[in-house]
Amino acid sequence: MHKGNKEAFDDFLKQRLNEVEVDNDAADKYFAEMNLPVPVVPVTEISFFAQHKNKLWLLALLFCTSIATITFLYKTNSNTTDISIKKKSTTGNSNNEAIQTNSNPTKNKEVNTVQQKTKKLTDAVLLKKNTPKTENVSNENLASKNSDNFLAQTKKNNYKNAGKLLDSMDIPDLKTGNPINEKNISSLQKASTTNTTKEPIKTDKKQADSLYIIW
C-alpha cells in the first residue's frame, strides 16, 4: 500500500469493511420479530380449476354416466332398426335366407315371434275383410225389425191395458151413455175416423181433459 492518497485509503477501508461477517443464524430470530402483512391474493387471479378442484370428480362422473346412457340408448335403437330392416327384407324379397343367416339365435327368436304376431294380425284383418257386407245389413235390418216389433207389441199391450183400465173405470160413452169396453174401442175408433171427415166431434173442455188424462 504505497499509493499514499485518499483514494487508496478509501479502497482499503471499503475492502476491510466488506469483509465483516454476520452470523446468519440470527436471521430467524429477527424474522420472527417482523410482522409481515398477510398477503391477499385477488379473487380474479384464482383460476376456475383451482376454485372447483374438489368438484371435478363429480363432473367426471356425470360425464361418464351421460356417455354410458347415450351408448345404451344407441345400442337399443340399433337392435330395433335391425329387426325392422330384416322384416322389410323378408317381406320384400322371396328369400328367407336373410333371417336364417343371422348368427344370433335370440334375434331369430325375436324375429319369429314378431312374424307370428304379424301373421295373426293379418289373418284377423283378412277375416274382417272377407265377411260379406250383406250380412251386416241384414243384421242391421234385424235389429230395426226387432225394435219395430217391440214397439208394436208395447203399443198393443198399452191398448190392452188401456182397455182393461177403461173397463174397470166404467166410464160411459159420450154419445150412447153405455160403458166403454174393450170390444167397443174398435167401433169407437172406426166412428171417430169416419166422423172426423164429416162432422168434427163436439166435445166440452172438461171431457177433452178427461180423455187426455185417460190416454
Add this chain to the structure above:
Amino acid sequence: MEQLLENFIDGCKLGNAAHQQQMYRYCFQPMMKVCLRYHKNMDDAAASYNTAMHNVLTKINQYQNKGAFMGWVQKIMVNTCLNSLKANTTFETKEITDKDYNNFLISPDAYSNIESKALLKMVHGLPTSTAMVFNMYVMEGFTHEQIADTLGISIGTSKWHLNNARTILKNNIQNTQQYENRKNA
C-alpha cells in the same frame, strides 16, 4: 444462485410466505453488513433491516426485473438506515479549509494487521453525522452533491465530515498499530 433468487422473487410476488422467509434469509448477511455500518449495535441494525425488508417484500411487485435485485434491495436498506438516523442527528455547518487536508499515508503493517471487526468498531466510534457521510461516500459511492441533497447539508459540510472521518480512522489505525508493536516488543 441467480435462478434461486428468481424463484424467491416470483414466490414473493405471489405472496408465498415460505419464499418471503427464504428471501429474508438470503438477504440477511449482505444487507446486515450495510445496516451495521450505520448503526452502532446489532438490535438497531436489525430493526432497520426489518423495516427495509418489509418494504422490499410488500413492494416487490414494483421491481421490474431490470438491474440487479440486490442493488435495489441495498438502495432501500441505505435509505431506511438514513431515515432512521436523520431524525436524531444534527449536522453542524462546517466548511473545509486547507489545513484540514491531511496526508493519509500509513505504514503497510497497519493495513495487514488491522481486522475488519476492529475497523467496524472504529467506524462505530465516529460521530453519527460523520459516519453517515463516510459510509455514503466511501461505501455506497455517493457524490458530495448527492450527499448534500440527501442529508440537506452543503457540499462543503459533506466534504468536511468525510475528511474528519478519514482523519479519525487514520489516527485510530496508527494508534492500534503502535499498541500492537509495543505489545510484540
